[in-house]
Amino acid sequence: MNLDEYYGRRVLVDQPQWQETIPPTSVEVMPTMELHGQRVRCLRCGHETNRRLAALPNDEFYCPHCINLGRVSTLNKFYHVPEPNQFTVQRPVLTWTGQLSPLQEEAAVKVDQGLAARWYQLLWAVTGAGKTEMMFYGIAHALERGERLAVASPRVDVCLELYPRLEAAFQNTTMVLLHGRQELPYRYAQLTVCTTHQLLRFYHAFDNLIIDEVDAFPFAANDALLYASQQAIKEDGGCLYLTATPGPVLLRRVKRGELTVSYLPLRYHGHLLPRINLQLAPGWRRGLRRGHLPTSLVARLRRSLADGYRFLLFLPHVADLAAVEPLLRETLPGCSFATVHATDRHRLAKVQAMRDGKYDFLVTTTIMERGVTFPEIDVFVLGADEPIFSSSALVQIAGRAGRAVSRPTGTVCFWIATQCRRVRSAVRQVDFMNRKGRSLQQ
Template structure:
């Protein structure tokens, strides 16, 4: 390996098979701490009872992050402290777009805090243009030869961000890291990666940006939260991006432990599309008989008549096939497919929707965030199912109205009963829109 492969990383090496001493600049770090009852992994910080982590001959391994390569007491980590060995080429920012006055104000706050390496939150509604709002901060920090990572819990988001960042920072060397990639790792000033890949880094980044910070699995994983803190230098900053922050983050904001920049309007200045609720008490029984709720079928026919594409969300993978059969019977001539998290062709299908190969996709919540299809409607069958959290429903609703050409879009939720998750999602969007109206009145004064 080239020495630069160790910069700001902990690279797993089998110490037993190692025949040659490494370069003197490479630090050799332990992989696992062994105590009386448990072992603790230095990569993911997870503690495991010894009996569940035992290998032969008194050795131990970590079963929790094994998908990144088995860490055991037979191994060591090779590490070189981050040297920031980058050559800056002008112009750093090759993006020539223009921010709205509200976006520009938010971007200025974010940039100031990135320069100061603060912990901060950009709390902006879905479709507010969060990515474009971080361009200025990225440009300033890249010009200072800082190393930066942009991480997301989802591969789809990384794949969408990467070409946009390549276009915006054409002179900057960047790498993309995720479980399905084919290109080998290389040392780069800007890294786009899944949050799981942060487990491989150690005090590497001067600034770390985590997009969709409330999304699974990051929001529910202490190991990934630990990885995000370990990946940043001790003097580094973290910027969280989301439209639906967790209660814990909101509490940190209130306690002034986390700086916040808030933007309740989308980049085109329009409010969020409101949620329309429809009652469909026995929709699964109808679907099994090859039918759809009459109001849903009518809404789909309206979308088709107006040449609007759409996403049709269902609660569970098991719902996909019967809903697809009903759609084939009732919507002859339309092109569509199903997609879910473990679909081997998921990325190809999503790209097909971007390329207008489909009139619509039938999907689970895997497409609730991180993907943008302009000028679409959003329909959710079984929105009251407990699988959909309030945050998920807000994100799903936010897939509509993301284009300036069509900033409205129809958002329809079909429910068996009026439940809390749907009511709270409606209330949250209405609250955001109230704040958005106040911001609209401020625009003329900026």
């Protein structure tokens, strides 16, 4: 067996193997489940389940909560080898030659200090601030110290976007990319890029863990992934959370002093975020069923097009795309656009066509709230008060505008049927960061 496959990991081994094979003395054989009265606790994801719901034949038990990673049960054991940090550091560690803005530099120094001290810290940076580049100095110094690091994100597409950037920035460092669709085998590496689900496979592995887009689904609402992130960090390790939209759990931890926090309220071009404008449209769904779009929405779309600006129009549900598309073709004749949603087979091609300037606008769902950048666009949301739009999603959507130096402003407008807390929270978050940004501009 290759011991390095077990370094800092909990590798699931089934009953015949762990009963018939004696592992080397350096390998710890660990239980997978704990029984507490009528409850069964999974030691991989931390969930507790009623014995009746977790029962297997012959008084054995399994965990139904993390079964998508392979069934873990009392028939299994974990093989684990404590992380030895067996790395050869090749210099230069940092091969990135870009430049940070003064504000990015200031935030990067704080990140570096936090990683060196192994703090639990939050970097609250507005969308489009350049969070990835601000990690580079801290990661480089940690790698030079011989630490093992992971950069994790809840979303596969973010990991796929991060990996080549980190690979280019740290060309002399061993790296591995891990996610559920990965076909390449696991290998031991000093820097791991992975989805937060993959952290369930690690145990006290990382000296520092960086979680990007920490507010994104599914991490933000998943106790198992929070448990996994804590288990993956060494007992004396640190964690850096990166987000533009911290949720209430993170903010409470900041208030309790469990997290240090750094702010970056301005984008790299030094401008404030476009402010969210609200428009009441109480009967827009009824009007849609009758074949009408809100008059104020149509007027706003026409104004953007007349001013020469493209836009994204977000709708709550996929079914709304089919209802709105013919109305837009009727009211905006001569415009070129497409609808996009998560299961659209041509999604990537349509996004690329928008990047290439072939469309005047896209009509989409929340699938495009993150990870896409189009220069000089406006952003509109119809039905922003519907439950599908969380406050963090709305901030991310608003953050699609104003990202280009050539047009650092842009118009952001939400049409709502009624006032709601999620929309108010999104407006407050943008205004809060803009107040901090103004203090830096003075």
